Each structure stands twice: as C-alpha cells, then as structure tokens.
Amino acid sequence: MLSVDRAQVMAYRIAAQELHRPHGDVASLAVLDLGVQDAQRGSARLALTARLDVDPAVLSGERFRDTLHGADVTLAWTHRGAPHLHRAAELPAMAASLVPVNDVDAQARLAWQRGDVAKAGMPPTEALRTAAVALHDVVDATMTKGAASERVTPRLPEGLVRWCRPCQATHIHEQVMRLTTLRAGVRLEPDVFPATLTPLSGGLLAQEPDTAACTEVARRYLRLHGPATAAETAGFLGTTKRVAGAMWPEELVEVDFAGRQAWLTPEDVGALENPPEPDVVRLLPPSDPLLQARDRRTLVPDDGHHKQVWRVLGNPGVLLANGEIVATWRAKTAGRTRLDVTIEPLLPLHPADHAAVEDEAARVAAARGFPNVRVSVS
Known part of the structure; x- marks a missing residue:
C-alpha cells in the first residue's frame, strides 16, 4: 500500500489543480472538471487568474465574460446549491448528478x-x-x-x-x-x-436519479482533492456518508495517508508518488478550488487558524507559498486606480517570497481592472 504524508498530498493537489500555471487555456483547466465556485463577487475570476498563464487583464471587466464565452464556460447553481463555473457541454451530466x-x-x-x-x-x-x-x-x-x-x-x-x-x-x-x-x-x-x-434550449435536463453521474462527480473530487474518504466526498456533495458510499467509484487505490485510510483514482497514483515541488506563491480567493477539500486539517493543520480561513460570513483569500497556506489576505479599493492588498500572516513569511507576493498582488489587481496595487503586511 502506498503511504504518503501531508506535504506529499499538498504537493499533489497543488499540481493536480494546475497552480503551477502549466497553460493558458481556460476550457482545459482541470478544476473545471468539478467546477469553480463563485462564492463571492469575482472569486471565480481570481481562481482562474491564479492558474492561467495569461495576461490577467483578459479576465478583467467585461473581457471576463468574453473569455468565458470563447471557452464555452458558463455558470450554474450546482454542488450544495452554490454557483460554479462549468463547461457548458457538461451541464446535462452535472444536472443529472444533482438529482x-x-x-x-x-x-x-x-x-x-x-x-x-x-x-x-x-x-x-x-x-x-x-x-x-x-x-x-x-x-x-x-x-x-x-x-x-x-x-x-x-x-x-x-x-x-x-x-x-x-x-x-x-x-x-x-x-x-x-x-x-x-x-x-x-x-x-x-x-x-x-x-x-x-x-437552456430543450426541456428538463434531468428528472430521474443517475448514480453513474454522481459517481463521476465523486471520481473527479478524488482526482482534485485526493487521497480522500467517502465522508469527505459526501461533505463536498452535501449528502450523507452512506449515500456517498453507494455512489463510490470502483477500482480505487487504497492509500495510507498519515496513518488513516483514504482513496485515489488509479490513474493518479504516479502523480501522488512523485509530485512536483510545490514551489509556487499564489494569492487564492475565498472558496478557491484548493480550499474546497473537506479535510481542512490537511490544508491548515493548526485548528486555531481555521476560524481565520473559513468564516461563517466574509471569508478572506489565502496566500499559498511553497506548499503551505501561510496567510490570509483581503483587498479594498483606493480610488479608481489602486487596489490595496493586506496580508495577515498565519505562519512566518519568508523574505524570499515577498517579491512573488507583490507580483501576485499585481495580477489580482489587473484581473480586477486596477493598474496599481499596494501590498501591506499587518
């Protein structure tokens, strides 16, 4: 049985969710396989900005809608009733999974x-x-x-x-x-x-339960957030562990994740065994796909930090640096031309990362249509 630790799992998920920015094609983004939640105004825009190797200005203002339209990506209420970006061609299957x-x-x-x-x-x-x-x-x-x-x-x-x-x-x-x-x-x-x-054109997209459609969503959760359990998958779907077990994919690989049993799709075992170094710095928005995993202690081991990252209302974004969530962040406008980004550390920030944080803040500002940005650490 493959045994992995938290650092290895974090490196795998960062790569699986393309936070290394391997390409600039919206339609082929791996996170769209499951959907990108747009929980707060503009959060999905910033989730794409964090992953796409493109000029972030193409995601600003009305150009964002044009970019989505060109990629045949649209928005719908799906998982847990939350709005998510999806490939339009996949809406029928996603609708079936909601029955x-x-x-x-x-x-x-x-x-x-x-x-x-x-x-x-x-x-x-x-x-x-x-x-x-x-x-x-x-x-x-x-x-x-x-x-x-x-x-x-x-x-x-x-x-x-x-x-x-x-x-x-x-x-x-x-x-x-x-x-x-x-x-x-x-x-x-x-x-x-x-x-x-x-x-949409046509009639009702889905009327009867479709276990296969539900199973496919569970499989996609495991690919992006694995290794994981049925209970964690149930949490993402908004259902019970027993129901998730009934739609659980077959032929999964058992993984010993820091002493507990978890599961992964067979085709992803090699990527989990040898993930690339998570040597990226990214400002991720509230409800970013990385934060959608239901094993929050994997993402943020210190329980005392959970209330700072996941709040009842008004979640902040998070700063990802070298495989760790090291800070939260918020932004506010300063006039019409500048965005002020405030970083609140959860862990010590490495001086070597400061320049990368400035660069990422500039990308966030450009995606939101601001030519200037100011970064401060509280």
Missing part, C-alpha cells in the same frame, strides 16, 4: 430537518421534482432571480415557499431553487449582478 438518489439524499442536500419535511407535505425528492418542473415552465427568457422567484412562487405548494422578512414577501425556498434550477434547464449569467437566469 438525489433517494429521500435521505434529498433531505441532506436541502439541509432540511424533519419539521421542514412535514411542512413541505411531500417527500423531499418529490419537492425538488415539483420545483424543477415549475421553474422550467416559468423561466422562458433571461430574467433576474427575483423575477423568476416571483413567477414560480404562486405555482408551488405552500410547503415549498418561505416568508422573506427583508423583502417582506413570500419566495420559493432558497435551497429548493438553487438545487433545481439546472435540473429545470436554466443556467446563470456569469459575472452579472444581481443573479440572472437564462433558459
């Missing part, structure tokens, strides 16, 4: 308690199917999320809508909408605010 395999799976993905199921008045799988059909019927043109909610809410049973105090109105249940929009054949417009929906 719960049973009521336990559906309830977990909805994060519903028994009381929520009782209020719905129907099994969770039926609730999601009902919402998908209704959304498909009403989203017949590009419209804002609010307009879509206004149209679909009257068509849904009382148990699938909620009173929204800030809006002083009744809306479709937020997670129900997020988990069913792609199934309904509806995507999101990338880099458009407020959230805007556009129907």
Whole structure:
C-alpha cells in the first residue's frame, strides 16, 4: 500500500489543480472538471487568474465574460446549491448528478430537518421534482432571480415557499431553487449582478436519479482533492456518508495517508508518488478550488487558524507559498486606480517570497481592472 504524508498530498493537489500555471487555456483547466465556485463577487475570476498563464487583464471587466464565452464556460447553481463555473457541454451530466438518489439524499442536500419535511407535505425528492418542473415552465427568457422567484412562487405548494422578512414577501425556498434550477434547464449569467437566469434550449435536463453521474462527480473530487474518504466526498456533495458510499467509484487505490485510510483514482497514483515541488506563491480567493477539500486539517493543520480561513460570513483569500497556506489576505479599493492588498500572516513569511507576493498582488489587481496595487503586511 502506498503511504504518503501531508506535504506529499499538498504537493499533489497543488499540481493536480494546475497552480503551477502549466497553460493558458481556460476550457482545459482541470478544476473545471468539478467546477469553480463563485462564492463571492469575482472569486471565480481570481481562481482562474491564479492558474492561467495569461495576461490577467483578459479576465478583467467585461473581457471576463468574453473569455468565458470563447471557452464555452458558463455558470450554474450546482454542488450544495452554490454557483460554479462549468463547461457548458457538461451541464446535462452535472444536472443529472444533482438529482438525489433517494429521500435521505434529498433531505441532506436541502439541509432540511424533519419539521421542514412535514411542512413541505411531500417527500423531499418529490419537492425538488415539483420545483424543477415549475421553474422550467416559468423561466422562458433571461430574467433576474427575483423575477423568476416571483413567477414560480404562486405555482408551488405552500410547503415549498418561505416568508422573506427583508423583502417582506413570500419566495420559493432558497435551497429548493438553487438545487433545481439546472435540473429545470436554466443556467446563470456569469459575472452579472444581481443573479440572472437564462433558459437552456430543450426541456428538463434531468428528472430521474443517475448514480453513474454522481459517481463521476465523486471520481473527479478524488482526482482534485485526493487521497480522500467517502465522508469527505459526501461533505463536498452535501449528502450523507452512506449515500456517498453507494455512489463510490470502483477500482480505487487504497492509500495510507498519515496513518488513516483514504482513496485515489488509479490513474493518479504516479502523480501522488512523485509530485512536483510545490514551489509556487499564489494569492487564492475565498472558496478557491484548493480550499474546497473537506479535510481542512490537511490544508491548515493548526485548528486555531481555521476560524481565520473559513468564516461563517466574509471569508478572506489565502496566500499559498511553497506548499503551505501561510496567510490570509483581503483587498479594498483606493480610488479608481489602486487596489490595496493586506496580508495577515498565519505562519512566518519568508523574505524570499515577498517579491512573488507583490507580483501576485499585481495580477489580482489587473484581473480586477486596477493598474496599481499596494501590498501591506499587518
């Protein structure tokens, strides 16, 4: 059995997620195999900036949408109901993976308690199917999320809508909408605010459970975040360990990861055995693909630092240097021409990395459309 330590796993993941910037082709980015989360405005843009060997200015402003369009990449609510960039050609398979395999799976993905199921008045799988059909019927043109909610809410049973105090109105249940929009054949417009929906051609993208589609997503998680366990994969999918076990890929390779059992796809064993040196410095945005692994102690061994990296609201970005997450960072504008980047160390910063941090901050600024940048360490 292959035995690996944390440093080896970090080096493997950094390479698997192409943080060495091996090319400049958006469409072939490995992280798009699973999707790139756009949790905060512009975070997906910066995740691509960290990986692509291109002038970051091509990802700034409206050019970002043009770049995505040219690569046939778009946005949709997918894993855990979060918005992710995906290759447009893969949306049908991704939609199929979102159809719960049973009521336990559906309830977990909805994060519903028994009381929520009782209020719905129907099994969770039926609730999601009902919402998908209704959304498909009403989203017949590009419209804002609010307009879509206004149209679909009257068509849904009382148990699938909620009173929204800030809006002083009744809306479709937020997670129900997020988990069913792609199934309904509806995507999101990338880099458009407020959230805007556009129907895809054809009917519903997915109606029945597709275990093979779920298994493929689990396999892709292992390729980017392995070696990993079924429980960790379940956390990414938003389901239970038992459900993830039922969709677990066959012919995986068992790995001893620092004394615990984990799994990896066979074709990636060689890369894990001999990963390239993780000699890169990168400013990664909040919810970057690297941070999506569910074994957070692998990414950040000190539990005391977890609350600084993963917050309930308003996560910072992180500074990756030579295989370690060594700091968090935030940026704020200073007028129309400068971006100020503040670094908050978690570990001692090596003086040799300071120039690389300046360079990466300049890339972040260029991707956000700022010609100037100032870096400070708090």
